[in-house]
Amino acid sequence: xxxxxxxxxxxxxxxxxxxxxxxxxxxxxxxxxxxxxxxxxxxxxxxxxxxxxxxxxxxxxxxxxxxxxxxxxxxxxxxxxxxxxxxxxxxxxxxxxxxxxxxxxxxxxxxxxxxxxxxxxxxxxxxxxxxxxxxxxxxxxxxxxxxxxxxxxxxxxxxxxxxxxxxxxxxxxxxxxxxxxxxxxxxxxxxxxxxxxxxxxxxxxxxxxxxxxxxxxxxxxxxxxxxxxxxxxxxxxxxxxxxxxxxxxxxxxxxxxxxxxxxxxxxxxxxxxxxxxxxxxxxxxxxxxxxxxxxxxxxxxxxxxxxxxxxxxxxxxxxxxxxxxxxxxxxxxxxxxxxxxxxxxxxxxxxxxxxxxxxxxxxxxxxxxxxxxxxxx
Amino acid sequence: xxxxxxxxxxxxxxxxxxxxxxxxxxxxxxxxxxxxxxxxxxxxxxxxxxxxxxxxxxxxxxxxxxxxxxxxxxxxxxxxxxxxxxxxxxxxxxxxxxxxxxxxxxxxxxxxxxxxxxxxxxxxxxxxxxxxxxxxxxxxxxxxxxxxxxxxxxxxxxxxxxxxxxxxxxxxxxxxxxxxxxxxxxxxxxxxxxxxxxxxxxxxxxxxxxxxxxxxxxxxxxxxxxxxxxxxxxxxxxxxxxxxxxxxxxxxxxxxxxxxxxxxxxxxxxxxxxxxxxxxxxxxxxxxxxxxxxxxxxxxxxxxxxxxxxxxxxxxxxxxxxxxxxxxxxxxxxxxxxxxxxxxxxxxxxxxxxxxxxxxxxxxxxxxxxxxxxxxx
Numbered sequence: 150x151x152x153x154x155x156x157x158x159x160x161x162x163x164x165x166x167x168x169x170x171x172x173x174x175x176x177x178x179x180x181x182x183x184x185x186x187x188x189x190x191x192x193x194x195x196x197x198x199x200x201x202x203x204x205x206x207x208x209x210x211x212x213x214x215x216x217x218x219x220x221x222x223x224x225x226x227x228x229x230x231x232x233x234x235x236x237x238x239x240x241x242x243x244x245x246x247x248x249x250x251x252x253x254x255x256x257x258x259x260x261x262x263x264x265x266x267x268x269x270x271x272x273x274x275x276x277x278x279x280x281x282x283x284x285x286x287x288x289x290x291x292x293x294x295x296x297x298x299x300x301x302x303x304x305x306x307x308x309x310x311x312x313x314x315x316x317x318x319x320x321x322x323x324x325x326x327x328x329x330x331x332x333x334x335x336x337x338x339x340x341x342x343x344x345x346x347x348x349x350x351x352x353x354x355x356x357x358x359x360x361x362x363x364x365x366x367x368x369x370x371x372x373x374x375x376x377x378x379x380x381x382x383x384x385x386x387x388x389x390x391x392x393x394x395x396x397x398x399x400x401x402x403x404x405x406x407x408x409x410x411x412x413x414x415x416x417x418x419x420x421x422x423x424x425x426x427x428x429x430x431x432x433x434x435x436x437x438x439x440x441x442x443x444x445x446x447x448x449x450x451x452x453x454x455x456x457x458x459x460x461x462x463x464x465x466x467x468x469x470x471x472x473x474x475x476x477x478x479x480x481x482x483x484x485x486x487x488x489x490x491x492x493x494x495x496x497x498x499x500x501x502x503x504x505x506x507x508x509x510x511x512x513x514x515x516x517x518x519x520x521x522x523x524x525x526x
Numbered sequence: 527x528x529x530x531x532x533x534x535x536x537x538x539x540x541x542x543x544x545x546x547x548x549x550x551x552x553x554x555x556x557x558x559x560x561x562x563x564x565x566x567x568x569x570x571x572x573x574x575x576x577x578x579x580x581x582x583x584x585x586x587x588x589x590x591x592x593x594x595x596x597x598x599x600x601x602x603x604x605x606x607x608x609x610x611x612x613x614x615x616x617x618x619x620x621x622x623x624x625x626x627x628x629x630x631x632x633x634x635x636x637x638x639x640x641x642x643x644x645x646x647x648x649x650x651x652x653x654x655x656x657x658x659x660x661x662x663x664x665x666x667x668x669x670x671x672x673x674x675x676x677x678x679x680x681x682x683x684x685x686x687x688x689x690x691x692x693x694x695x696x697x698x699x700x701x702x703x704x705x706x707x708x709x710x711x712x713x714x715x716x717x718x719x720x721x722x723x724x725x726x727x728x729x730x731x732x733x734x735x736x737x738x739x740x741x742x743x744x745x746x747x748x749x750x751x752x753x754x755x756x757x758x759x760x761x762x763x764x765x766x767x768x769x770x771x772x773x774x775x776x777x778x779x780x781x782x783x784x785x786x787x788x789x790x791x792x793x794x795x796x797x798x799x800x801x802x803x804x805x806x807x808x809x810x811x812x813x814x815x816x817x818x819x820x821x822x823x824x825x826x827x828x829x830x831x832x833x834x835x836x837x838x839x840x841x842x843x844x845x846x847x848x849x850x851x852x853x854x855x856x857x858x859x860x861x862x863x864x865x866x867x868x869x870x871x872x873x874x875x876x877x878x879x880x881x882x883x884x885x886x887x888x889x890x891x892x893x894x895x896x897x898x899x900x901x902x903x
Contacts, residue, residue: 183729184742185729185742185845185846186846203834203835204829204830204834205740205741205742205830205834205835205871206740206741206742207829207830208739208740208743208830208873209740209742209743220829222829236854254637255638256636256637256638256639257636257637257638258636258637259633259634259635259636259637260631260633260634260635260636260637260640260651261632261633261634261651261653262633263637263640264651274637274638274641276638333724337721340721344714344717347710349728351726352560352562362585363582363583363585363586364582364583365561365562365582365583365586366585366586452581452584452597452599453581453582453584453585453597457580457581457582458580458582468562469562469563477613494582496585
């Protein structure tokens, strides 16, 4: 929390204030109390973090958070609603009364509420202090993410095994135990494998054929032999909220030659990137090295073709968080947990993506991902 | 979209601009393109809605949205990044170049980006136009929500059946097919029943005993006989994004007398509310009638005890949306889909909640929920 204290001193503010549900990862990180409805977190220049919750959440909040817990009633909200006849204005006054008149707020605060808060206090918008804190993981966080990735590999293995052990119908359709192998069925297999570990999948990508040329196409319907199948699986622990992230591209039987070539290039690009990762290098340098590598091998990016996304991203309480391994990626430091996921996409042909994750260490990169890279199964 | 056009005219703005992922329900409602990363939606005073997406999303966007699709590159972003050396500033200029200099934005826009946008354009913050549009459901939307509620009831029935058919160990623990009946196991049963219908559950509440005194306590571990079990299940369609919402309180064998009395009062409160629902009445009137009813029956709200939440809420692409049936609830109109969920909570004793949902019609309330109300199973 030193970074937040430093930001308060630097900006000459009394307190840092967030007003959001725990769907906001910053809120989950700072306050640790899980809600679908917004509550207030206050980190004062002196003293400890406090959450202000509705009475109905008081008992649960005391159980879940290490912060001080105050109810809206105890913080005077009912009287303020009487006085101002507007919940948002009353909430702004309650925050000012509790936290002070010089407030630091995250850039994610909704502009509507921020404007109301500005009518009662001096408001300074912080630019990403908590995101920077979150980008450097503690040993505990690293252990949690490793654990989710372990479950991810077990679940992905179930899916790969189903495809490997399926039969090919005369039209190329994959059949397993007399039923079609579809994107949906493979997702079900993955979800079922994750559930006992209290992990869930959402929006798992199981795309096939030319659909794989769209990096975020989830995929639907029948899977076919001799075509690329992109499996991008990023489960989340329902207990602690941390994500893992892995992509594999496979084909039941040999795919067309272009895909085999693309696979080799993508694989080499990923290893090239992994060897470059160390503290002090920038995400941009690593990303650009991969761009150059692809260009040297004839894979030039144009419009929707080629290497059309960034090389990687941080992973934690959000599936996409800092640091970024992209054109604009900053300096990496120990504790950053990042993905390396080069990909090549050609509409009408298909796509290949391979993604590993790991942590930036004092002198390199400790990869979490142990899953084999094998195109043809 | 007439409401949005009216808002633009009234505020003298050129275009309405949202910059968010489809996790923002407004974005899903307006643009209908599913993403985990933010993209831009522009609704101009004249013409049609446009989305601006990254090149990697272009093909998928064209497939999923009925809006015009423009890539960031085509909208000039790369040159603007060169010029301003800052992605956020460049994005603001791109929006201005495309949409005009007088922009209407939602109150949910992050204040950080809103401030950047304000450096290049006149920005007016809209207060909930799209939320009001979303609160009035079309016949198609009503059909989708009804369908999810149907699946919800099938899934909840599986859970109730497991509890009903379980055996009671000497210490009161429920056992089904030789294994303990836990909150987690009941959630698994519900999830498995929903999955073939492409619906998912998240944060389903299966709480037992004194934990039920915390309305949002998810519940964990062993379930017991002769104690209230609160089951609050709100699945979402993975296909269209609409939610349903239902709560039942059951007990395997008779619970303590207070719970039986509370159940009768909560049930009566819900029916009282259902009879009041019609166009023209305010959510506050209905909520206050339930507060009065509870008070007349000796259930006075104090701190964390009694009826400590609002009576109900709208349901749609968000589980909690407009209109509100609470102290501050406004006038209801035909097409509003709302829950009625009175509850009573006493720490050390337990809680009871019953929740039905339905749509406000031209002359009353059409309930979607057909699930029986039966405390003792």
